[in-house]
Amino acid sequence: MINPVNGRPGPLLALQSVDKWYGEVHALRGVSLEVDPDEIVGLIGDNGAGKSTLIKVISGVTSRDGGEITWKGRKVTLGSVREAQALGIETVHQDRAVVGNMSVARNIFLGREPTRGIGPFRVIDRKVMAEDARRLLAGLRLHISSVDQEARFCSGGEMQGIAISRAMHFRASLVILDEPTTALAVTGAQTVLGFIRKLKEDHISCIFVTHNLHDVYAVADRFLVMVRGTVAANVSRNDVTVEDLVRLQIGQGRHAGGRANGG
């Protein structure tokens, strides 16, 4: 992952002119961006700016209509969630990716359960799953009373914890957090910001999608501002204030029109 030109580590993820159409709607208009290793990127923008669509493309939930994506310097298709997960891209979709009537442990491993046995007799290894779940939640200092508890009895912050546990357990290199604090009370939001800092300590990069600028400002290294399907600004945190970001978000800031990636 060393950039041959300047000898520094290249970006973890790079998008080049990515397009996405929903029927007549041009949801992503030639989006280009980079995420470096160990970097927390705040992705901001008004509703309908294309944040969710961009996240869906990167996490493999929807396919793009054009453009290139490289991961650790190699071109990738990112055609499915499984492919993204195999590369090490984990997405935390608010609390929406939690199945309420399944247990906390089942939720953490849903789609990738540990199994034992062979062939058609392969069964889910519930013991291993419960132990791993307990260890992960303890690591996040989450005190869910039991990993066998149905997830619908968890608070919003605990559900975020379940989703973030997935990212930690499956050793992601990039975690995408989609509006992780929106549905939460203040204490829950603080917990989630704590998770994000922990991700950084573990050298996991992070794209943090939100329209709560105050939350993202506290943790992000860099901001990407989306306006009407394009990346309108790309600024380092040291160069902007929250007020600047507000102006950029509504598309009238001095950075509008794009700016070279300062790295």
Place this chain on the structure above:
Amino acid sequence: MAGVRRSAGQKVRLFIVRNLIWAILLFVFLVFSLTLPNFFTLQNIHFILYVASAIGLLVFAESLVLISGSMDLSIAHIAGLSSMLTGAVTIQWLPFLPGWTGIVFIVVAGAVLGSVNGFFVGRVGINPFLVTLSTFLMYNWLTFSINRGAISNVSPALVFPGGGRVFGVFFAIPVMLAACLLLGFVLTRTRFGGYVHAMGGNPDAARMLGISLPRMNFRVFTIAGALAGLSGLLYVGYLKSIPSTIAGGDDIFLAFAGAIIGGVSLKGGEGSMAGALGGVLLLGVIDTGTAMTLIDPALRGFLNGLILLGAILINKYRVRLRDRILIPAGSSEAAA
């Protein structure tokens, strides 16, 4: 919040609430046993289980589809049409085929008919109600169109699974119980079973976690179709012929009723094969019991509806009661 330490009383209550269908079944069974002289006999219990086996497979098939968050209105007519196709192909068209080929044919035919539903629900993305409403009509009338009477010269091998006995026990009963056990195992112990629950409980979450809903829907409807084919096989054994009215009438509604009475949720994600078995046995016990009381047969049909309504009400309170026990102490988040 420390660990979940439920008191003994809570554990007992939770057990009762979770297995309420069996308590109700036992109660109804006792009432009939005490009031009807010939009810509590081995012969009668044998008969109840025998009659419940074909409809039981339809209930299991419908339960599987309901847990996955869909519904299948065509399930009974898959049983009917796969029976009729088996009769037309293996008895009338290719009479030289050995009888056992019909057994394979009927299950495969059911799976293929089910996969048509699976294709349109999963791959094309049409609402399962609309897809299976269409196939319900098509399969029903196709059955009549193939043969307006009955195919009677059914080979012994084809009759055996639904009509034969092993050590005096109707073979249909272990077939039904084995299907129940196998499906219960798959639903609770395997990844596939977990995905069925997940897609029914929260399809968006399942999709975001990389579970392919088109593929899962295709598989669920295909498996349900194969079970319906197996059910058709048992019907052929009961009747020792294949009439065009096979698996018609109330069967599709009883398939839903058995599942719902057994605690399977119409909203998806919730339910168990053990519950579905309890549901179909309760229907069977009440049907047999009332048949022995000389009550007007039309009123017995009415009673099925009444039981369903009662079961829906009981389940509503059962779920509420269960949640009250399950909510972790100190949690401020109540279930909606």
